[in-house]
Amino acid sequence: MKIAIASGKGGTGKTTVAVNFAISLKDAQLFDCDVEEPNCNLFLGYDLEKVEDVNVLNPVIDKEKCDFCGKCSEFCQFNALAVLPEDVMIFPTLCHGCGGCSIVCPNEAISEVGRKVGVIEGSVNEGLVFYQGMLNIGELMTSLVIKVLQDHIDTNGIAIIDAPPGTACSFIASVKNVDYCILVTESTPFGFHDLKLAVDVIRTLGIQFGVVINRCNIGDNSVEDYCIEEGIPVLMKIPYDREIARLYSQGIPFVNEMPEWKERFVKLFRDVTSLYEMGNCSEQ
Amino acid sequence: MKQLTLISGKGGTGKTTIAAAFASLAENAVIADCDVDAADMHLILNPEIIETIDFYGLKEAYIDSSLCIQCGLCKENCRFDAITDDIKVDSFECEGCGVCAHICPEGAITMVERKAGEAYLSETRFGPMAHAKLSVGEEASGKLVALVRENSRDLAERYGKDLIIIDGPPGTGCSLIASITGVDMVAVVTEPSVSGIHDLERVLGVAGHFNIPAVVCINKYDINEENTRIIEDYCRDNGIDVVGKLPLSRIPTEAMIQEKTVMEYSGNELPDKFSEKLKDMWGSVMRSLN
Numbered sequence: 391m392k393i394a395i396a397s398g399k400g401g402t403g404k405t406t407v408a409v410n411f412a413i414s415l416k417d418a419q420l421f422d423c424d425v426e427e428p429n430c431n432l433f434l435g436y437d438l439e440k441v442e443d444v445n446v447l448n449p450v451i452d453k454e455k456c457d458f459c460g461k462c463s464e465f466c467q468f469n470a471l472a473v474l475p476e477d478v479m480i481f482p483t484l485c486h487g488c489g490g491c492s493i494v495c496p497n498e499a500i501s502e503v504g505r506k507v508g509v510i511e512g513s514v515n516e517g518l519v520f521y522q523g524m525l526n527i528g529e530l531m532t533s534l535v536i537k538v539l540q541d542h543i544d545t546n547g548i549a550i551i552d553a554p555p556g557t558a559c560s561f562i563a564s565v566k567n568v569d570y571c572i573l574v575t576e577s578t579p580f581g582f583h584d585l586k587l588a589v590d591v592i593r594t595l596g597i598q599f600g601v602v603i604n605r606c607n608i609g610d611n612s613v614e615d616y617c618i619e620e621g622i623p624v625l626m627k628i629p630y631d632r633e634i635a636r637l638y639s640q641g642i643p644f645v646n647e648m649p650e651w652k653e654r655f656v657k658l659f660r661d662v663t664s665l666y667e668m669g670n671c672s673e674q
Numbered sequence: 675m676k677q678l679t680l681i682s683g684k685g686g687t688g689k690t691t692i693a694a695a696f697a698s699l700a701e702n703a704v705i706a707d708c709d710v711d712a713a714d715m716h717l718i719l720n721p722e723i724i725e726t727i728d729f730y731g732l733k734e735a736y737i738d739s740s741l742c743i744q745c746g747l748c749k750e751n752c753r754f755d756a757i758t759d760d761i762k763v764d765s766f767e768c769e770g771c772g773v774c775a776h777i778c779p780e781g782a783i784t785m786v787e788r789k790a791g792e793a794y795l796s797e798t799r800f801g802p803m804a805h806a807k808l809s810v811g812e813e814a815s816g817k818l819v820a821l822v823r824e825n826s827r828d829l830a831e832r833y834g835k836d837l838i839i840i841d842g843p844p845g846t847g848c849s850l851i852a853s854i855t856g857v858d859m860v861a862v863v864t865e866p867s868v869s870g871i872h873d874l875e876r877v878l879g880v881a882g883h884f885n886i887p888a889v890v891c892i893n894k895y896d897i898n899e900e901n902t903r904i905i906e907d908y909c910r911d912n913g914i915d916v917v918g919k920l921p922l923s924r925i926p927t928e929a930m931i932q933e934k935t936v937m938e939y940s941g942n943e944l945p946d947k948f949s950e951k952l953k954d955m956w957g958s959v960m961r962s963l964n
Binding site (some may be wrong): 398399400401402405424426427429432433447465467468486487488489490493494525527528529530532554555556557558559560561562566578579580583584587590591594595608609610635636638639640641 | 682683684685686687690709710711712714717732733751753754766769770771772773776777808810811812813814815816843844845846847848849850851865866867868869870872873876877879880883884897898901924927930931933
């Protein structure tokens with residue numbers, strides 16, 4: 391079962407929930423899909439090994455064969471090539487690796503070579519099976535790194551996926567194929583507004599979901615009222631607690647110091663599983 | 675005209691709160707909200723929309739099923755898994771490259787424009803504002819950010835403004851890069867947690883990669899003063915100014931609930947050190963920028 395932890399707004403506690411949730415379960419796998427800013431391992435402190443590089447296929451021009459006809463740059467939707475009277479310029483970070491330029495080239499002058507845009511790292515020898523993706527600085531192909539990372543999910547087990555903030559492509563790439571999505575929010579106007587955006591996307595994708603309200607004693611009741619009105623399950627409430635905040639700032643998963651929370655996360659998993667099964671029944 | 679972007683790497687460190695406060699302190703600025711897929715600035719600034727511009731993102735493949743012979747060449751050649759087994763386009767995966775349309779022997783595939791959001795030119799109580807809304811599930815947020823940036827420059831010219839304050843997105847990817855290219859300075863809002871520090875270093879790496887000068891604001895500095903010192907040392911070693919430190923406070927949330935900037939909220943009802951510190955921070959940012 392694949393469960394994504396997502397939010398819309400940044401800084402609501404996705405990573406905190408994902409890490410503490412995964413630690414509390416036995417035999418969970420954890421995937422850090424926030425590849426622009428992966429933070430899970432700051433709390434796990436595992437020794438990670440490189441699993442594979444993430445490469446985008448970029449064009450290489452054979453200048454002997456090229457007659458500078460310009461068909462490649464005309465075709466490229468991403469402005470990754472510019473053809474000059476006697477040269478072809480390539481802008482590697484703009485290239486999505488679609489291969490269109492080499493298909494349209496009438497002189498077979500374009501071949502492709504992999505260019506590294508990120509890396510997948512992992513650890514299978516620690517308490518958890520853990521993988522993370524890391525986008526290289528200055529690169530744009532976030533969703534590709536997330537896709538390559540998700541290929542390492544063992545779908546026979548439980549996989550917890552820490553998603554990136556926002557509601558755009560990297561968020562969608564992270565949650566698209568999951569069984570259930572937990573949206574972590576806080577009950578502030580910003581948290582509430584971005585929750586509604588995330589709910590819109592999750593509903594469009596047709597994924598079952600519920601909400602965890604973090605720092606539930608700060609702000610107002612708008613999130614909970616909304617969830618009741620919309621029939622969205624509130625799966626857990628985590629109060630603002632200076633101890634939790636202190637442990638977070640030091641990179642310590644709070645379930646390790648506050649074991650009563652481990653049971654709550656185990657219950658969260660049971661609740662999510664039964665909601666998921668009920669949802670499947672009602673669909674049939 | 676100068677452009678300043680507030681960024682953070684990590685989300686939720688206080689970018690928008692600080693950007694809105696800066697907007698209320700600036701005397702002659704345009705405000706741009708470039709966090710287009712989770713925009714929040716309008717919740718505080720209540721912009722009155724003057725002009726709406728449709729945003730067309732990437733094109734998308736459209737398969738005319740009456741012409742399709744199910745040969746599967748499109749699926750075979752798509753590098754993004756955007757053609758399903760029954761030869762339909764998966765909108766969420768399609769990147770709009772056009773390879774399928776080129777390869778289709780029956781001419782059954784065309785690339786179509788699709789509205790992917792809206793950009794707005796607005797008026798607020800602190801001056802003109804450029805912002806946007808990405809449609810549900812759309813890609814190309816970097817392109818929409820570029821449109822908001824362009825609109826903000828138009829507004830600055832139209833109204834004779836000499837500064838653009840840009841609220842950036844979290845992360846280090848395409849929308850972040852689109853939010854900072856060509857600006858005069860970035861102000862990185864961080865917090866003294868291990869995540870805050872890690873993400874600060876990465877996002878400073880991106881700013882450095884594009885040769886953009888940076889200053890650092892430490893928010894909630896008192897949640898872990900040891901980590902605050904680590905950030906200050908790191909910045910000193912890398913020649914980056916720390917322009918201010920703000921304590922953990924309920925004021926930003928309370929102000930947000932009342933749809934006010936921190937300056938308006940505490941200025942009227944609760945004189946406190948928080949807004950004074952923000953004012954000092956603004957002064958330091960402006961000195962660095964000029």
